[in-house]
Amino acid sequence: MKVVLDAMGGDYGPSVNVAGAVEAVNEWNVDVILTGDEELIQKEIDKLQYKGDRIKIVHCTEIIENSDKPSTALRKKKDSSLVVAMQMVKDGEADAIISAGNTGALLAGGLFVIGRIKGISRPALAVPFPTPKGMSLLIDAGANADCKPQHLYEFALMGSLYMEAIQNQQYPKVCLANVGMEEGKGNELVKESYQLLESSDLPFHGNIEARDIPAGEADVIVCDGFTGNIILKLFEGVAHTFSDTLKQAIMSNWKSKLGGLMMKPALKSFKKQFDYTEYGGVPFLGVNGLLIKAHGSSNSKAIKNAIKQAKTSYEADLLQKITERIAEISQQKDSKNKDVSGDEQ
Amino acid sequence: MKVVLDAMGGDYGPSVNVAGAVEAVNEWNVDVILTGDEELIQKEIDKLQYKGDRIKIVHCTEIIENSDKPSTALRKKKDSSLVVAMQMVKDGEADAIISAGNTGALLAGGLFVIGRIKGISRPALAVPFPTPKGMSLLIDAGANADCKPQHLYEFALMGSLYMEAIQNQQYPKVCLANVGMEEGKGNELVKESYQLLESSDLPFHGNIEARDIPAGEADVIVCDGFTGNIILKLFEGVAHTFSDTLKQAIMSNWKSKLGGLMMKPALKSFKKQFDYTEYGGVPFLGVNGLLIKAHGSSNSKAIKNAIKQAKTSYEADLLQKITERIAEISQQKDSKNKDVSGDEQ
Numbered sequence: 001m002k003v004v005l006d007a008m009g010g011d012y013g014p015s016v017n018v019a020g021a022v023e024a025v026n027e028w029n030v031d032v033i034l035t036g037d038e039e040l041i042q043k044e045i046d047k048l049q050y051k052g053d054r055i056k057i058v059h060c061t062e063i064i065e066n067s068d069k070p071s072t073a074l075r076k077k078k079d080s081s082l083v084v085a086m087q088m089v090k091d092g093e094a095d096a097i098i099s100a101g102n103t104g105a106l107l108a109g110g111l112f113v114i115g116r117i118k119g120i121s122r123p124a125l126a127v128p129f130p131t132p133k134g135m136s137l138l139i140d141a142g143a144n145a146d147c148k149p150q151h152l153y154e155f156a157l158m159g160s161l162y163m164e165a166i167q168n169q170q171y172p173k174v175c176l177a178n179v180g181m182e183e184g185k186g187n188e189l190v191k192e193s194y195q196l197l198e199s200s201d202l203p204f205h206g207n208i209e210a211r212d213i214p215a216g217e218a219d220v221i222v223c224d225g226f227t228g229n230i231i232l233k234l235f236e237g238v239a240h241t242f243s244d245t246l247k248q249a250i251m252s253n254w255k256s257k258l259g260g261l262m263m264k265p266a267l268k269s270f271k272k273q274f275d276y277t278e279y280g281g282v283p284f285l286g287v288n289g290l291l292i293k294a295h296g297s298s299n300s301k302a303i304k305n306a307i308k309q310a311k312t313s314y315e316a317d318l319l320q321k322i323t324e325r326i327a328e329i330s331q332q333k334d335s336k337n338k339d340v341s342g343d344e345q
Numbered sequence: 346m347k348v349v350l351d352a353m354g355g356d357y358g359p360s361v362n363v364a365g366a367v368e369a370v371n372e373w374n375v376d377v378i379l380t381g382d383e384e385l386i387q388k389e390i391d392k393l394q395y396k397g398d399r400i401k402i403v404h405c406t407e408i409i410e411n412s413d414k415p416s417t418a419l420r421k422k423k424d425s426s427l428v429v430a431m432q433m434v435k436d437g438e439a440d441a442i443i444s445a446g447n448t449g450a451l452l453a454g455g456l457f458v459i460g461r462i463k464g465i466s467r468p469a470l471a472v473p474f475p476t477p478k479g480m481s482l483l484i485d486a487g488a489n490a491d492c493k494p495q496h497l498y499e500f501a502l503m504g505s506l507y508m509e510a511i512q513n514q515q516y517p518k519v520c521l522a523n524v525g526m527e528e529g530k531g532n533e534l535v536k537e538s539y540q541l542l543e544s545s546d547l548p549f550h551g552n553i554e555a556r557d558i559p560a561g562e563a564d565v566i567v568c569d570g571f572t573g574n575i576i577l578k579l580f581e582g583v584a585h586t587f588s589d590t591l592k593q594a595i596m597s598n599w600k601s602k603l604g605g606l607m608m609k610p611a612l613k614s615f616k617k618q619f620d621y622t623e624y625g626g627v628p629f630l631g632v633n634g635l636l637i638k639a640h641g642s643s644n645s646k647a648i649k650n651a652i653k654q655a656k657t658s659y660e661a662d663l664l665q666k667i668t669e670r671i672a673e674i675s676q677q678k679d680s681k682n683k684d685v686s687g688d689e690q
Binding site for chain 2: 266270
């Protein structure tokens with residue numbers, strides 16, 4: 001497969017993107033196209049002494065910065081590393097795109113350059129995260145701040161297909177993020193969404209309280225993008241404060257310092273479980289192409305794992321599975337509507 | 346001061362409530378009235394060999410269970426430990442009420458038995474929580490699932506007055522929980538609320554991303570009750586999963602076990618920082634009385650600390666300060682409106 005990688009995206013620019021790409025092509029059967037400043041990219045490739053033919057460069061003269069307004073940047077910076085990469089997926093020259101750059105531009109580009117899957121009104125960010133019970137998926141993690149019940153239904157559908165295709169879960173447990181377990185809890189959006197999900201064919205298991213999310217009590221956690229982004233970032237923040245406080249506790253006296261030293265391998269494996277660089281990027285589901293958002297502060301390992309994720313999604317036919325299932329559902333709906341109108345005549 | 350404590354509330358019933366009350370009256374200058382089954386309560390008091398006169402019992406024949414529907418329970422169980430306790434605050438027979446029982450019934454009772462402060466349309470749960478920089482306050486943490494900008498403004502106002510009165514913070518940093526730092530980010534509710542807060546007299550410092558909440562980057566975090574409840578419970582859940590995973594890492598081999606043993610005091614102080622029982626209960630601000638919700642699974646220490654919190658709020662004149670400030674603001678508004686209509690004549 002061919003992955004196109006926005007080599008200029010992310011806080012560290014070409015260096016980590018190129019290093020991630022080199023690590024990936026050395027390890028797996030994958031080709032990587034790097035979009036961006038050819039000279040800078042080639043320099044990084046030379047540094048790593050990569051001499052193979054699995055990496056190609058497509059030179060671009062512009063960069064979309066984090067400070068750029070997404071819609072304006074997309075329109076004005078046609079020769080940016082991001083837009084050129086997007087267009088390659090649109091034109092079938094690449095099978096997936098990865099960028100650690102401006103999130104807003106990436107999402108807008110997904111919608112307006114690549115386009116939506118027919119039948120999906122709102123593509124969504126789907127964040128896989130580790131729990132003691134395995135991987136769970138949070139959808140939408142921030143693409144759509146204001147949502148309607150139909151959108152949450154689409155998120156649930158795409159999320160469950162993702163878990164089936166990528167995590168091999170037969171009937172992933174789909175739950176609504178809510179403030180209580182019982183039906184009837186929550187705000188207007190989740191109350192209405194509950195009804196819609198309950199009446200659908202999805203493996204819907206009701207509400208989940210936020211305190212049960214980290215333990216892995218649901219496989220797919222469905223919410224609007226505002227709530228999802230709060231969940232995602234709070235997760236990150238609590239983990240960060242927790243490790244800082246733990247570190248301080250360890251450094252507080254010689255006895256605990258020595259103790260900490262003895263625990264080092266254990267603490268390392270503990271830390272690894274909460275390390276996003278292990279899990280690569282975040283797929284933007286519902287666009288008509290594989291699109292993966294890598295963390296802005298990705299290192300080369302994170303980029304490499306994002307490429308792996310693109311590869312897994314490609315080999316699992318994720319895009320096709322979502323497209324087909326959506327088509328099936330809208331066909332069923334159409335024929336139902338026809339039946340109904342038939343009855344009425 | 347006199348605190349009335351719903352002795353039947355919470356997962357452990359009279360035992361922890363009575364023990365918390367006994368510890369509190371032994372330590373501080375406070376009287377506690379216990380509402381509930383006199384026989385059961387007296388038995389617990391006897392067990393603890395408390396012989397003083399700072400604890401009184403008011404016998405009630407009914408209990409509002411967690412499974413009871415709040416509105417129905419309030420109407421039908423007039424002689425429940427909760428409703429009787431509420432009524433005592435309403436009638437001025439007690440200065441504050443604490444309950445670890447049915448949250449919905451407690452909130453509804455606050456609104457319909459005790460009543461709102463004039464000028465406050467939506468009372469809110471205000472959760473104080475520890476950060477490396479001191480205490481922060483999350484408001485609303487779950488009383489109002491659907492909100493309007495005016496409600497968030499009221500939360501911000503009450504939250505800042507709480508931090509001034511209770512934490513002695515002169516200009517507490519008030520922020521809106523949001524998905525990005527910049528103005529214009531977020532859902533419709535926070536976008537509009539931003540404008541309202543920006544144009545107010547409050548010490549408003551813009552948006553805060555969820556990842557910066559645990560580090561204590563804001564003193565008062567304002568949000569709707571759905572978002573706040575998600576934040577509160579996710580905090581709890583991540584901390585829980587984190588300690589579990591850490592414990593497992595420590596127990597994974599003899600070396601890290603020994604290391605863990607050496608770190609025990611450090612780990613204990615670490616754990617203490619994330620222990621809700623240290624911080625007592627959650628005030629329900631905006632009702633016309635001091636109302637404190639204790640955690641359902643409170644132990645006696647948590648109950649004791651909730652009593653301490655009631656005492657602190659009482660001594661800081663919290664209720665009066667909120668009431669006066671709200672009256673001032675509505676007076677300013679009225680005179681402004683008069684000026685405007687004067688201009689128009």
